[in-house]
Amino acid sequence: MSDVLDPRLLLKGYAAGIFPMADSRDAADIFWVEPRDRAIIPLDDFHLSRSLAKTLRRDVYTVTRDRAFQEVLRACADRDETWINPTIERAVVGLHAAGHAHSIECWKDDALVGGLYGVKLGGAFFGESMFSRARDASKVALAWLVARLKLGGFTLLDCQFMTEHLRSLGAIEVTRDDYQMLLSAALSAGSPSDGDSSTASPSFDALDTLGDPPRNGGASGPSGHSIAQLLTQTS
Numbered sequence: 001m002s003d004v005l006d007p008r009l010l011l012k013g014y015a016a017g018i019f020p021m022a023d024s025r026d027a028a029d030i031f032w033v034e035p036r037d038r039a040i041i042p043l044d045d046f047h048l049s050r051s052l053a054k055t056l057r058r059d060v061y062t063v064t065r066d067r068a069f070q071e072v073l074r075a076c077a078d079r080d081e082t083w084i085n086p087t088i089e090r091a092v093v094g095l096h097a098a099g100h101a102h103s104i105e106c107w108k109d110d111a112l113v114g115g116l117y118g119v120k121l122g123g124a125f126f127g128e129s130m131f132s133r134a135r136d137a138s139k140v141a142l143a144w145l146v147a148r149l150k151l152g153g154f155t156l157l158d159c160q161f162m163t164e165h166l167r168s169l170g171a172i173e174v175t176r177d178d179y180q181m182l183l184s185a186a187l188s189a190g191s192p193s194d195g196d197s198s199t200a201s202p203s204f205d206a207l208d209t210l211g212d213p214p215r216n217g218g219a220s221g222p223s224g225h226s227i228a229q230l231l232t233q234t235s
Contacts, residue, residue: 005030005087007094014119014126017176017183019160022085025077030087038179039162039171041127043154046146047170048231055136056143056224061106061113063144063224065208069096072103072115076129084129092128095119102204104141104148106134113137116145123189123202124156125149140224142169144207147222147230152206156186 005020013019013032020030048056055061070093077084095101100121106114114137116130125145132138149157159166162173174182189202210222 005091007091007098007100010091010095011100011119011121014121014124015183015187017180019126019128020088020091021083022088023083025082025085027085030085033160034176035161036176037162037173038176039159039166039173040179040182041146041157041159041166041169041171043146043150043157045170045172046143046231047168048143048228052136052139052143053228053231055140056228059224061108061134061137061140063140064105064107065144065148066096066102068105068112068115069093069101069103069117071112072105072117072131073129075112075115075131075133076117078131092117092119104145106137106141108134108137114141116141118145120154120202120204122187123154124158124183124186125154125204126158127160139169143231144227147227148204148207150230150233151210152204153189153200153202154186155189155202156182158183 010020018032018034021033022030073084073089073092076082077089092101096103101117101119103117104115105112113134114130114132116127116138118125118127120126127145130138130141146157159171162171207222210226
């Protein structure tokens, strides 16, 4: 495939249940992937271990959203084997500029030590990649993402391929057909049905309205304790 990957085409791919990959960082071409079995994390079944809950409640890391999107993207691509080439990077940056791609960052002493990024569309969030330079930093980022999606009314967190790391956090595999049904429902979330225009649309910003007291030298917004509480609540 040519190196033209328009952000609009990228969104159409996600909506169809496919996503782009490259063979390496330097690969000129990309290809579209539709796994036979898809990894997802059911938002009410995220596995919050005791140690991770403790890390969250202690606010070991300062967690932000969209403060360093491109830095997170490049950190995810900075490994020996990566599927993120410049074509994909440019398209995802375009999605971020349009409000469709987001990052979660973990900071320690003003250093970026972990994070993740992904794409939102309707009530679905497509988790693309994560990285960690400090103990449990990527797990903390994922916990904050899950809490944000739960509070915001999302219904699908797509993780693409299963790994043992994801499985330990509650990820499961679903068939291609089941994934398509989940995706269809997520994409229609918040859309008026049967003339009902009161249905709330999923909001990636809902978590930011939590009014926890300032902490960490004046940081505002939700605390790790609130995140741990959200993750132990069921719908």
